[in-house]
Amino acid sequence: MQKMNPYKIDIGAVYSHKPSMHNSVKSGTFQAQEKELVFDIDMTDYDDVRRCCSSADICNKCWTLMTIAMRILDRALAEDFGFQHRFWVYSGRRGVHCWVCDESARKLSQAERSAVAEYLSVVKGGEDTIKKVQLSDPIHPFIRKSITVVEKYFEQYALVGQDILENKQNWEKVLALLPETVREALQKDFQKARSSVERWEKLKKCLHSQDLKKGAYAAKEIMLQYCYPRLDVNVSKGVNHLLKSPFSVHPKTGRISVPIDFRRLDQFDPFAVPTISLICSELDNVNIKEEQESPGEGEPEVKRKTRDYKRTSLAPYVKVFEQFLDKLDQSRKGELLLKSDLKREF
Amino acid sequence: MQFSRGRNLKLNPRLTGDRKGEHYPFSLQFYQVPPTENISLSEFETFAIERLKILKSIENLGVSYVKGSVEYNTKLENELRKLKFPYRPPQNDISDDVYDERRKDHISHFILRLAYCQSEDLRRWFIQQEMDLFRFRFNQLPRQKVQEFLKYSGLEYLAISEDEKKQHHDDLLNSTYGLSSTKLEELDFYKVRFQDALDLVRPRKVFLLQGFAYIPHTDIVTLILNEFRTRLSKALALSARSLPVVQSDERLQPLLSHLSHSYVGQDFSSQRNTGKISLDQIDALSAKSFPLCMRQLHKSLREHHHLRHGGRMQYGLFLKGIGLTLEQALQFWRLEFTKGKVDSEKFDKGYAYSIRHNYGKEGKRTDYTPYSCMKIIVSNPPSQGDYHGCPFRHSDPELLKQKLQSFKVSSTGINQILDLVKGMHYQLACQKYFELTHNVDDCGFSLNHPNQYFIESQKLLTGGQEIKKEQTSGESSQSNPQSQITSSSSSALMNTQSEDMEDLEQFFNEY
Numbered sequence: 001m002q003k004m005n006p007y008k009i010d011i012g013a014v015y016s017h018k019p020s021m022h023n024s025v026k027s028g029t030f031q032a033q034e035k036e037l038v039f040d041i042d043m044t045d046y047d048d049v050r051r052c053c054s055s056a057d058i059c060n061k062c063w064t065l066m067t068i069a070m071r072i073l074d075r076a077l078a079e080d081f082g083f084q085h086r087f088w089v090y091s092g093r094r095g096v097h098c099w100v101c102d103e104s105a106r107k108l109s110q111a112e113r114s115a116v117a118e119y120l121s122v123v124k125g126g127e128d129t130i131k132k133v134q135l136s137d138p139i140h141p142f143i144r145k146s147i148t149v150v151e152k153y154f155e156q157y158a159l160v161g162q163d164i165l166e167n168k169q170n171w172e173k174v175l176a177l178l179p180e181t182v183r184e185a186l187q188k189d190f191q192k193a194r195s196s197v198e199r200w201e202k203l204k205k206c207l208h209s210q211d212l213k214k215g216a217y218a219a220k221e222i223m224l225q226y227c228y229p230r231l232d233v234n235v236s237k238g239v240n241h242l243l244k245s246p247f248s249v250h251p252k253t254g255r256i257s258v259p260i261d262f263r264r265l266d267q268f269d270p271f272a273v274p275t276i277s278l279i280c281s282e283l284d285n286v287n288i289k290e291e292q293e294s295p296g297e298g299e300p301e302v303k304r305k306t307r308d309y310k311r312t313s314l315a316p317y318v319k320v321f322e323q324f325l326d327k328l329d330q331s332r333k334g335e336l337l338l339k340s341d342l343k344r345e346f
Numbered sequence: 347m348q349f350s351r352g353r354n355l356k357l358n359p360r361l362t363g364d365r366k367g368e369h370y371p372f373s374l375q376f377y378q379v380p381p382t383e384n385i386s387l388s389e390f391e392t393f394a395i396e397r398l399k400i401l402k403s404i405e406n407l408g409v410s411y412v413k414g415s416v417e418y419n420t421k422l423e424n425e426l427r428k429l430k431f432p433y434r435p436p437q438n439d440i441s442d443d444v445y446d447e448r449r450k451d452h453i454s455h456f457i458l459r460l461a462y463c464q465s466e467d468l469r470r471w472f473i474q475q476e477m478d479l480f481r482f483r484f485n486q487l488p489r490q491k492v493q494e495f496l497k498y499s500g501l502e503y504l505a506i507s508e509d510e511k512k513q514h515h516d517d518l519l520n521s522t523y524g525l526s527s528t529k530l531e532e533l534d535f536y537k538v539r540f541q542d543a544l545d546l547v548r549p550r551k552v553f554l555l556q557g558f559a560y561i562p563h564t565d566i567v568t569l570i571l572n573e574f575r576t577r578l579s580k581a582l583a584l585s586a587r588s589l590p591v592v593q594s595d596e597r598l599q600p601l602l603s604h605l606s607h608s609y610v611g612q613d614f615s616s617q618r619n620t621g622k623i624s625l626d627q628i629d630a631l632s633a634k635s636f637p638l639c640m641r642q643l644h645k646s647l648r649e650h651h652h653l654r655h656g657g658r659m660q661y662g663l664f665l666k667g668i669g670l671t672l673e674q675a676l677q678f679w680r681l682e683f684t685k686g687k688v689d690s691e692k693f694d695k696g697y698a699y700s701i702r703h704n705y706g707k708e709g710k711r712t713d714y715t716p717y718s719c720m721k722i723i724v725s726n727p728p729s730q731g732d733y734h735g736c737p738f739r740h741s742d743p744e745l746l747k748q749k750l751q752s753f754k755v756s757s758t759g760i761n762q763i764l765d766l767v768k769g770m771h772y773q774l775a776c777q778k779y780f781e782l783t784h785n786v787d788d789c790g791f792s793l794n795h796p797n798q799y800f801i802e803s804q805k806l807l808t809g810g811q812e813i814k815k816e817q818t819s820g821e822s823s824q825s826n827p828q829s830q831i832t833s834s835s836s837s838a839l840m841n842t843q844s845e846d847m848e849d850l851e852q853f854f855n856e857y
Contacts, residue, residue, distance in 0.1 A: 045730040081540065082557030104557070108541070115544040119554070126728030127646075128741040138520040140550045230730060234655070 008251065010242035032239040034107050037083075037100040037116065040243065041069050044094065045230040051162050051170070056252075058094050058270060064157040066096050067265055069229030072146045073098060074262065076120060080142060085328050088260040090270055092250025096260065097243055101328055103335070110239055117236040122146070122228045131177050133224045135217040147220055150227045155197060158226050165196040165203075174203075177225065178218050182206055246321070249276045258317040259324065274313045282312040370448035372495050373432040374483035376577060381453045387597060390457060394605055396429045397454035401475040408478060409720075409773055409794070414485070422482055434486040460592055461605035463585040467715075468606050473578055480574050484567055492566075501573060505534040506560065514553065514560065521553035522562050534563045543568055622669040625678055631668075635803035637796045638737045638749075638779060639722060640664050646733040651686025656726055657734040658697075660717055662704055667716035667797040672705040718795045719773050738763075738772040738779075755782050 013032035043050075043058050043065065052061045070088055077083045077100060085101040108116070122143065125132040135143065158164050165171045171190050175183050189202040204219050235241050244250075248257050254275040260268050286308075309318055385393075403425045411418035426433035432447040455476070462472035487495060496502060511518065511530075519530055543559040545568045546552035553560045561569060593599045623631070632644040643661040647653050653661060658679075665675060679701060683693050699708055706713035719736065728735040737746060743764055750760045759782040766775035777793045780786075784806050791802055 048730065079556070080554040082555075111544060112541050115540075115548040118548045119550055124727060124729070125742075126730065126732040126735060126740060128642075128728075128733075128737065128745050130742050130745070136523070138523075140521050141517040141553060142550060144520070233729075234726070 009245040009248050011245045012242045013240050035239050035241075037105040037108055037113060038236060038241070038243050039073060039098040039100075039117075039120075040091075040095065040232045040235040041066065041073075041097075041229055042091075042095040042232060045232070049162075049164075049226045051164070056094050060269070060271070061157075061161045063270055064153055064161065065227065065229075067268070068150060068153050068157075068227050070096060070098075070260070070262070070265060071149045072229055073120060073231075075145060075149070076142060079145075080119075081116065084331060085324070086262075087246075087324050088262060089246045090255075090258050090260055090268070090273060091244065092248070092255045092257040092273075093253045097246075097257075099243075099246075103332075110237060113239070114233065114237040117231055117233045120229075121231055121233060122224055123230050131221070131225070133221040133228070135221055135224075137216070139217070139220075143224075146228065147223065150223050154223050154227060155200075158223075159196040159200050162226075163196050164226065165190065165199040171199065174222060177222050178203075178207075247317075256314065256317075258314070259320040261316075261320045279312045279314060283308060286311045370445065370452065371498060372491070373434060373448070373486070374480060374495070375452065376499055376574060377452065377455050377581075378577070380456050381449075385453065390598075391601065393450055393454035394457045394461070394601070396431070396450070397458050398605060400425060400429050400431055401458070401472070401479070404475045404478050404482075405471075406792070409771075409792075412770060413478065413481075419482065419485075433483060458605065459582060459585050460589065460598075461602045463582040463589060464606060469579065469582050469586075472582070473575060476578060477571055477575055481567060481571055484570060496570070501570065503536040503538065503561075503566070503569070505563075506537050510537075511535060514555070517553045517555075518560060518562075521551065521560075522565075523551065525562070536561045536563070536566070536569070538569065542572055545572065623674075625670075625674055625681075628665075628678070631800075634807060635800050637776060637799040639735065640796055640800075642737055642749075643733055647682055651682050651684075652688070653734075654732055655700075656728060656732050658700065659704070660722060660734040662701060663714055663716040664796050664800075666704060666714075668800050672702065672707065675701050675705070716795070716797050719776070720794065722796070723772055736772055736776075738767050738775040743767060750779075753783070755779070 013035035016031050016033055043053075043062060044055055046062065046065055047054050050062050050065070052059050074086055074088070077086050077098075083100045083102045083105050085105075087099040087101060089097045089099065091097055119142070123132045139147075163170075164174060168190075175186060178186070186203060186206055189206065190199050193199045193202055207218050235243065244257060246257050246259060249255070250257060254277060255270075255273045256276065256279070258273055309315060404422065407418055407421050407425075411421065423433050430447055430450065432444065432451050458472065462468040484492075484495075515530070518535065519525055519527060525533075537558050537560055540547050540554055540557055540559045543552060543561055543565075546561065546565060547554065547559060552565070593602070628644070629648075632641050636644065640661060643653065643657050646657070647661065662675065662679070665678070670678065676698060679697060680690065680693050683697060684690050688697070702708045704714050722734070723736045723739045726734075728740055737749070741749070746767065747760055747764065750763065751757075755763075759778070763775045763778050763782075766772075766778060773793050776799070777789055780793065780799060780803065781789050784803060786806065789802065791798070793799060793802075
């Protein structure tokens with residue numbers, strides 16, 4: 001690894017043969033055998049509903065979107081699909097990745113992966129669609145549970161933070177998502193009200209009072225359109241898609257792609273993630289200090305080197321990774337035990 | 347299947363009542379056991395053609411009607427009756443006629459397996475049509491027959507207990523469309539791995555918990571179809587492996603390859619157009635002869651000097667289909683991309699590979715074919731920042747209307763198009779758009795490919811010069827008997843569907 005000094009490392013699938021040999025085996029026999037089920041959420045995909053930044057930029061305000069996304073997906077993957085080992089990683093710049101590492105997830109076929117991804121996609125449509133969320137009656141339990149998550153963040157994030165109903169230009173966008181019958185009345189109401197929060201209340205009240213067949217879920221649909229995670233389905237679908245390895249350095253920002261501690265998700269701050277230069281200087285400092293403190297003490301050089309990361313700000317992140325691996329290891333051992341038990345029975 | 351040495355040995359076994367029931371107890375089957383009897387070549391041919399006919403009409407019906415609707419069902423039933431295929435279980439005992447129908451169904455299925463196992467594309471088409479046929483027949487079965495059939499096929503599912511049902515009462519109720527609380531009480535639910543019910547998982551039509559899907563009895567057809575597909579696709583893969591043995595039989599080889607050629611008729615990857623178009627023509631062509639989806643992609647490319655992956659694939663392969671050479675394609679994309687944020691070096695590193703890949707010059711070295719309407723409509727829907735997809739399927743009606751207005755389509759025309767869109771007839775809507783923009787009353791073809799749209803449009807606009815060329819090339823190769831098969835299938839390109847089938851029959855007659 002050190003000899004090659006790679007610019008970046010991507011992780012793909014486990015293949016039936018060594019990839020370097022893929023030209024020498026019969027065509028068709030070189031096949032991807034298994035890969036973690038991965039999800040890639042990118043802030044760029046939220047551009048039409050963010051006011052603070054656009055394209056590759058992020059800030060603390062819009063990071064909430066990622067928090068919401070992770071909460072919703074993590075719950076669904078765990079409860080609906082029963083996946084135990086979900087590993088969330090900050091990509092280094094503007095998004096997050098999720099690696100689902102259960103054995104059953106690794107063995108999913110392409111069709112199965114795309115079905116999972118589509119089950120999880122709610123916001124649909126490209127540049128040519130205005131209304132990207134359409135709920136049907138009855139509301140599926142998955143959607144209901146997702147809305148509960150969104151509700152927790154919606155006021156603080158969308159109404160206060162993004163201020164989506166701040167002025168006419170912005171609320172027009174929201175009104176366009178509502179049935180035509182209520183638009184005019186709300187237009188007037190909105191002008192009178194003073195803040196986004198107030199306007200949102202008016203909107204909900206108005207929808208509530210009218211007996212709407214079509215727009216019964218309009219408020220919920222707006223919430224989802226503004227906050228629901230937007231997946232890159234194609235990344236999850238392919239068994240042979242590549243994804244950047246955790247702990248690699250993002251080429252543009254220099255930030256390390258670090259694991260996210262799910263128990264402290266709300267505290268995660270992408271701007272506090274160490275960059276490569278920070279770590280280098282930390283390492284330099286450590287070495288200088290050590291040399292000053294204990295010159296010439298015969299500690300074995302090798303041992304010290306392997307633990308270098310523990311002296312940098314990367315340490316807590318590595319710990320998260322190790323905990324994840326431990327759990328994975330345990331469940332694997334459990335499965336093996338189970339298997340051998342079964343064998344003895346026969 | 348065995349083919350006897352005697353060519354015209356006609357063996358038509360008449361069996362007694364009991365045996366008949368044993369052979370084919372149901373109007374549908376999983377086609378697990380291949381037929382072992384001897385059949386004559388002429389029967390082989392008729393069976394094959396008739397099955398192909400039925401599969402083709404299934405495909406056409408699926409485009410023009412909503413699958414499972416009353417119209418769809420009656421039309422399909424008529425087709426099946428006309429061609430003497432089994433469609434619904436008879437009231438009384440299995441008569442000779444019924445037996446013949448079922449035998450034909452059985453044998454013809456296996457013949458087409460041989461013809462359609464050769465490539466990924468053919469297999470996909472075959473599986474799709476066979477599944478639609480199976481679904482139709484399964485839905486015709488009366489309730490008690492369903493249980494019998496499942497038992498016969500070795501597919502039994504265990505219903506969940508009442509307690510479990512009560513526990514998830516609300517969730518079950520909310521995940522199934524049009525289910526009332528009382529109905530829920532009566533209904534059996536089956537708990538299966540979610541992988542076995544993908545068609546229900548995908549559109550979120552089933553309750554999921556801990557990786558298990560809870561399937562109501564009413565949706566059991568999904569499970570069965572899934573099973574049908576898995577078995578069929580495995581069987582096709584197996585057939586493909588043993589195909590060389592069958593192909594070495596010189597009586598069957600031409601038959602089989604001709605059968606598979608006649609599927610959808612057209613292959614737009616063919617190289618016959620290459621080099622006919624120069625880059626500076628594209629702007630003009632895009633306004634005149636591109637279908638809406640491609641026109642939209644072209645416009646967005648010119649505006650943003652960039653297209654995301656889905657757009658590059660859909661548009662790039664279309665351009666390849668209308669005749670851009672690899673060199674032209676590289677030049678075209680480079681010119682446009684370097685006007686935007688991408689510099690020449692980045693283009694070579696990031697984008698040139700995939701263009702060469704499309705032309706079969708990299709990686710797997712497959713010569714990729716342009717996307718069909720079906721593929722564009724069904725797979726990979728556009729998301730944020732994407733301009734690909736089918737504008738009739740993936741645009742809001744309001745935006746579609748504006749777009750059509752800007753292209754100066756009359757308001758009555760727009761309304762007609764929007765009505766078709768509402769009825770989910772996206773291809774018919776596109777066809778209407780063709781008729782309106784080309785000022786013809788009836789375009790005279792059924793549209794299923796963007797490149798077909800282009801060819802037809804050019805044909806109209808250039809006054810049929812294309813056809814003449816096509817015919818002469820067809821005639822010239824007639825003299826060479828070796829290439830007869832390929833030439834007759836390529837001359838069928840311009841024919842409509844029904845003529846295509848006649849063509850096929852003619853081929854067999856001559857043979």
